[in-house]
Amino acid sequence: MQDLHKSFGDHPVLRGVNLEVTEGTTCVLMGVSGSGKTVLMKHLVGLLQPDRGSVRVDGEDLSKLGEAGMDALRRKLGILFQANALFDSLTVYDNVAFPLRERTRMSEDEIREAVNKALAVVSLSHASQKFPGELSGGMQKRVGFARAAILQPKLLLYDDPTAGLDPLTTASVNEVIFTGKQQLGATSLVITPDVASAFRVGDVLALMHEGRVVEMGPPDQFRRSEHPAVKAFLHTWLQRQAQRAR
DSSP states (O other): OEEEEEEETTEEEEEEEOOOOOTTOEEEEEOOTTSSHHHHHHHHTTSSOOSEEEOEETTEEGGGOOHHHHHHHHTTEEEEOTTOOOOTTSOHHHHHHHHHHHHOOOOHHHHHHHHHHHHHHTTOGGGTTSOGGGSOHHHHHHHHHHHHHTTOOSEEEEESTTTTOOHHHHHHHHHHHHHHHHHHOOEEEEEOSOHHHHHHHOSEEEEEETTEEEEEEOHHHHHTOOOHHHHHHHHHHHHHHHHHHO
16 A cells, blocks of 8 residues: 545545555554544455555555456455354355355365365364354354455455454464464454554554554564554553553
């Protein structure tokens, strides 16, 4: 993304975002609610068009892609939504198989092999015939990951993957993000306000503040940042952690 601007009416949300994620790395984008993180993600998948600036994914400028080009590009993306977006009426197996049935011409035997492998990666082979409502929040996240990864995407997008989860489930989700990198070699962008998870999974951390990326770098560099917004963001997080520990 280069000099990305987006306003809704008179309200500017993105004010010149510059963000580059190196291939094969995990970048964690943080920021308080309303800082523009979700709007930025919607530009990445072509759901929004910028007022100014450019978005390039896997070397392709999204503004120059037609409908067919965007469809082809989206096949390279795997998205793990905050709410998992699983089909409640389908079993775990059929949820994971869904992208293969919709987007490929694989036989059912080939689909079975791919789905069983994907579920084994996230340790859910035993739950293939269960329905999402029968699973814990962490297990649902892992199903969502298996479905997002089943087409072996080049880029994985995580939209606030630990929102509302307890510490144990959060740890499970962090392992899922590691799995995406280790098993698929995928480039990952994780959008979250969760500082603890960010430092655990990110190769690079970035902070959005008032519609701009104001700091970006490896965890140690980010931690030492002198930018006022970064210092305030980390200080607020530390205060909350101290309050919870009491």
